[in-house]
Each structure stands twice: as C-alpha cells, then as structure tokens.
Amino acid sequence: MTEIAMLSHTGSVEALTVGQVAQTFGVTVRTLHHYDAVGLLRPTERTRAGYRLYTSEDLQRLSSIVIYRRLGFALEEIGELLEADGAEVVDHLRRQRDLVRDRLAQMTELVDAIEHALEAEMTDQPATTEDLKALFGDGYNEEYQAEAQQRWGDTDKWEQSRQRQATMTKEDWARIKAETEAFEADLAAAVRDGVPTEGDVAATLAERHRASIERHYDCDHAFQVCLAQMYLADPRFTAHYEDIEPGTAQWLHDAIVANAARHTG
Structure with a gap:
C-alpha cells in the first residue's frame, strides 16, 4: 500500500503519541509540532503527563494535510480547505488540478529538452569497437587492426x-x-x-581515394603510390578490389601512379 493510501485508511485506532505518528506516517516530530503551533492540527487528547495524543479523527485530518501538501498547497490554503464546505473544496481542487497539469506539461517539455541534450552529447562521443562492428560488419577485422598496429605502430602516420x-x-x-x-x-x-587510367576521370578518382586516406593520416602522392603498390602485392587488398569489379586493383594502381606523375612532373 502506498503512503497516501495508508494515510487514507487509518480507520479506528488507539490514540498515538507524536513519535508514533511521525514514525507511522512519515512526517517529522518538528512538523507535527509546527502544525500544532499554527492551529492546523492540534491533537485532541493528552496523557496525564501532558504529552500529545492523536485520535483517529486527528489522523484522518493529518492524512488530508499530507495529501494537500503533496499537491502543493500552502499551509494557509490547507487550513481553509479543511474548514471549507464541499463546493469550496471542489473549486480549490479543480484549480489545483489545472496547476498540476500545467506543471506536468512543463516537466514533459523539460524531459524532452534533456533527452535532446543527452542525444546530442552521446552523438559527440567517439565510436566504440562495438559501434564499428555493427556499422561495418565483416568489414571490420580486429585481427587486421592488430596486424596493422604491429607493422606500423611506431610510425608518425600510425600516430596521426x-x-x-x-x-x-x-x-x-x-x-x-x-x-x-x-x-x-x-x-x-x-x-x-x-575509362583510361591517364585521363581526367581517373585522376579525379585517384584524388578521391587520396582524400579518403587523408581523413586518417597525411597522404601525399608519393605515399599514395606506395599504397597502390600494396594493393597489388597484398592478396587481401587485391581480393577486396577484385570483388568490386575484376581488374579494379590494377586499374586503381595505374590511375594513382598516373595522377601522381601529373602532380610531381
């Protein structure tokens, strides 16, 4: 049973002390003393020693106070509500309901704003290995990554x-x-x-290839030629390009060499 439901079902119980009420209903002793001081909830009975005792009626009143406080009412408003007739209570509650709905709408907008900010923040995060595996599938090979690091890990281009x-x-x-x-x-x-490997179309493709490499590290035309040679020397690179279209590995090699000659004279 929730706390509010429990407060709404106090039933007929023996009178409780301040400490017992505080423990049972989740309010502080100081709060109960304050309610007593401002006349909002004065315990009906007292022990022979003068200690406050709360009857069933007092606890029912307390349950209403707690619920109204949860709804955002000020203590003065709660006092008026407790003394009001049915029509006035309904009018107060309707106004408060409208206020709560407005707050809910504002909170929904705030949650949406936080979600957008979180999404933007997550979007700016570096990709993880799992992200790359999901994106490239079989095209992402951790063994190749390890081999590449072993072969070129001490070079400036690898660090770049x-x-x-x-x-x-x-x-x-x-x-x-x-x-x-x-x-x-x-x-x-x-x-x-x-398409001839010495023409403008081939040169444009060679430059697009070089630009794709430069996303990762600096690649001048001389180094690009070295990569092109590897495309023919390493069967794995050759197979990759041959899967695109038979003859592609040799064509790309020749286009890169011809384009480099253009730029180096």
Missing part, C-alpha cells in the same frame, strides 16, 4: 591515424562508409566502362 580516429563519432564513421561505398561504385563503373 590513432589521434584522428580517437575523436571520430559513430556518425563520422557512417559518413565515411557511405563515401567509401560511393567511391567504390564509381570506381567499378570506370573499370567496366574501360
């Missing part, structure tokens, strides 16, 4: 990559994934259409 990726959010990675998929679709189309 670590620092930049440490601040990337799940939304950042989702955008990178979408851009990568768009790049690979355009790359496959160029290979299928037999």
Whole structure:
C-alpha cells in the first residue's frame, strides 16, 4: 500500500503519541509540532503527563494535510480547505488540478529538452569497437587492426591515424562508409566502362581515394603510390578490389601512379 493510501485508511485506532505518528506516517516530530503551533492540527487528547495524543479523527485530518501538501498547497490554503464546505473544496481542487497539469506539461517539455541534450552529447562521443562492428560488419577485422598496429605502430602516420580516429563519432564513421561505398561504385563503373587510367576521370578518382586516406593520416602522392603498390602485392587488398569489379586493383594502381606523375612532373 502506498503512503497516501495508508494515510487514507487509518480507520479506528488507539490514540498515538507524536513519535508514533511521525514514525507511522512519515512526517517529522518538528512538523507535527509546527502544525500544532499554527492551529492546523492540534491533537485532541493528552496523557496525564501532558504529552500529545492523536485520535483517529486527528489522523484522518493529518492524512488530508499530507495529501494537500503533496499537491502543493500552502499551509494557509490547507487550513481553509479543511474548514471549507464541499463546493469550496471542489473549486480549490479543480484549480489545483489545472496547476498540476500545467506543471506536468512543463516537466514533459523539460524531459524532452534533456533527452535532446543527452542525444546530442552521446552523438559527440567517439565510436566504440562495438559501434564499428555493427556499422561495418565483416568489414571490420580486429585481427587486421592488430596486424596493422604491429607493422606500423611506431610510425608518425600510425600516430596521426590513432589521434584522428580517437575523436571520430559513430556518425563520422557512417559518413565515411557511405563515401567509401560511393567511391567504390564509381570506381567499378570506370573499370567496366574501360575509362583510361591517364585521363581526367581517373585522376579525379585517384584524388578521391587520396582524400579518403587523408581523413586518417597525411597522404601525399608519393605515399599514395606506395599504397597502390600494396594493393597489388597484398592478396587481401587485391581480393577486396577484385570483388568490386575484376581488374579494379590494377586499374586503381595505374590511375594513382598516373595522377601522381601529373602532380610531381
């Protein structure tokens, strides 16, 4: 039974002392003394030693006081309500109901604002390993990550990559994934259409490839050529590009080399 329900079902009980009332109904002795002092709740009986005793009627009055206080009424208003007739009580309660509804609406708006702020704060958090697994699926390989760190962990580019990726959010990675998929679709189309690797279309694709690398670490044209060579030398990279479109690994390599020659003279 809730506290208010308990207060509403006091029934006929023996008179209780201040301490017993405080313990039973969850109010402080000081509060009961204050209610007595202001005339809001004066215990009906006293012991021979002069201690206050609360009768069943007193406890029923206390239950009303507690409920009204929960509704936000001031003690003066509660005193008026306790002395009012039925029509006045209904009028007071209707006004208070409207006030409570207004507060609920304000609190709902506040909760929504907090939710939005929390969502924005969580959005700004760096992506976790679990986020990346959910986003990339089989494309995220922890073993490859460990191998890459072992091979290049002592290089400046690895440190650059670590620092930049440490601040990337799940939304950042989702955008990178979408851009990568768009790049690979355009790359496959160029290979299928037999676009020459020395032309402007190939140069544009090579620059898009280099820009995607530079999200993680600085990549000049010479270093990009080194990556292109790895795409042919490492079977895993070759297989990735060949799955996009047969001949893509060699085409991308040649396009990167030709574009680098353009920029280095």
